Amino acid sequence: MMPLSGDPPRSCALVLLLIVIVLALVLAPLLFPGAKPLNVAAKICVYVLLVASYDLLLGYAGIVSFAHVMFFGIGAYGVAIAFYGLGPSWGALAVGVAAAMLVSVVLALAIGLFSLRVQTFFFAMVTLAVAYAFNVLASQLSWLTGGEDGRSFQVPEVLRPGFRLFDFNVLGIAISGRVLSYYLVFTVCAVLFLVLLRIVNSPFGRVLQAIRENPFRAEALGYRIVFHRTLATCISAAGATVAGALSALWLHYTGPDTALAFSIQIDVLVIVVIGGMGSMYGAIAGAALFVLAQNYLQALMGALSSAATEAGLPILPGLFHPDRWLLWLGLMFILAVYFVPTGIVGRLRGTGTR
């Protein structure tokens, strides 16, 4: 049994970083009581899965897709619509996830077969267009999706905040439905992360890397490029779908802003690049840092902005306004692409082995 699939982090610093992150996530309900920290921890878990499945595509197969969040949204809407229509039961959850999975994989298959034959650009453009059309559809078909308002729904009894597993507290905290939800999200994400790690270290994953490096050569060796790329697209779509379903389950709500916004796609892209393309561990490191920064650095930017206003400086208050967070993120992203293309993981691994 090899849980890490023979691909350990290979660097002391990276191991340390990962252990800290994973321990913090495991113990989050104990260490950081309160609603916000738990929300942050759950978001990190969902993002780890979402980013890891995207990395399979971008980092390992070298395919740029802008429809990854669409699959995330399909998962979220699948759960939302099923709970909304069938009531809060586990059966509804199963139906919702299964239906969403089917839709995602069929769509991914169609997009892949349709557009992976030609060029990287082509796939990127087609996915951008399809994702945009999907967003418009989701906000227009309000009888199904709730339109711009989205859908709020009830989850099964066990996962509701009011539920208590025991009458007594365990280690000083009540095991509420919220804590159980968190561990459900955490467990599913952890298991699927290990599955993805397994996939990229399988022969299939090696072929993907070979195709990324030199498609002609890979084809000459007898691997069918379109088949491998399309399969990678489908696997990645399935991972995103599960992440979306978990996100909906955690938020008890699905709407265009939480499930389909293009900003999520940008987040994912940034995390993959900053965490490290072509390494699954980058997803953990990147997602944790990113979500923490998003939740706590914006306050700092607000402080800087008001300080600049008081000092009477021009333009600067606008640049440091918390809503301009993406500006700095974008700059960091560009710099990362140029100067640290292997991301955090690549850097840590580089210093670890030297």
Add this chain to the structure above:
Amino acid sequence: MSAIDAGAALPRQRIDILPALTPLLVAACAAPFIGSTSTFVTLTVAGLAMGMMIFTMASGLTLVFGLMDVLNFGHGAFISLGAYVATLVLLPLAAWSQADSFGLNLAVLGLALLAAIIVCGAVGFVFERVLIVPVYGQHLKQILVTIGGAIVAEQLLYALFGPQQIPLPLPASFRGSFIIGDAAIEKYRLIATAVGLVVFAAQMLILNRTKIGLLIRAGVENREMVEALGYRIDRLFVGVFMAGSGLAGLGGVLWALYREQVHASMGGELLVLVFIVIIIGGLGSVGGCFTGAILVALIANYAGFLVPKLALISNILLMVVVLLWRPRGLYPVSGR
């Protein structure tokens, strides 16, 4: 061909007329369903105007791609930038644009278009030198870097101009419509169509009748060969990139005046449409881009009138149909 034939005329290239006829076909098919002639005329003119605006934005992108294999995902930012530059010209000169004089109105519009072209071209130069030069030939990084550039540019626009929508009223003479028979035709749509046609004609002339155009076309077909003949294709490329950015800005102004408002998110939204158009047209082909833009806009207008729900995804459906018919677009560029 042997050396003896060298003096003979080159075999004429067969002109592929079929794709160019598709917009006519679409119009002919839609006409019976729409019924009333006046509605049909209004919709068609609206479609042509929209098509010309999209073509103006898209043509630069497709040429840049064809010439240097660079696909600029930050193209949308130039569209927004052009629109904002227009507000800088049109709003302070409101007296001119609201004056009851066709000459002044036209002058202020021309000034806004010119300013947008110049500013966008200049920013395009910086964008190309700073962002794109280091990642020539690396598709993955190009996509990432230009996306990053688009994010930064959009946020800078927000920071400089504020996040709110800026209303941008049309100059007085261009408001209202002509009534021809029963059909109402908005004046501004005719102007937009005219500008688009001028851009198309100018591009065709430059590409087909000048030495620079010859080099560009040759570069699209085979870059190494042109370089081997001693031409600095990277300089040519910067020029094309600047022109493409300027045209994106021009299209942005036209679109902003059409909507009579400016917002930094418009570039990103239009970029999707622009991509669909250049995919349909065949990556790298200006003529295909022209046909594709008209096709997309006509179908969007007809579908919006006949089946409003379908209009939301009509672009995607059109793209699928076209690619099933011609997998590399209407006018595929050879060698790609």
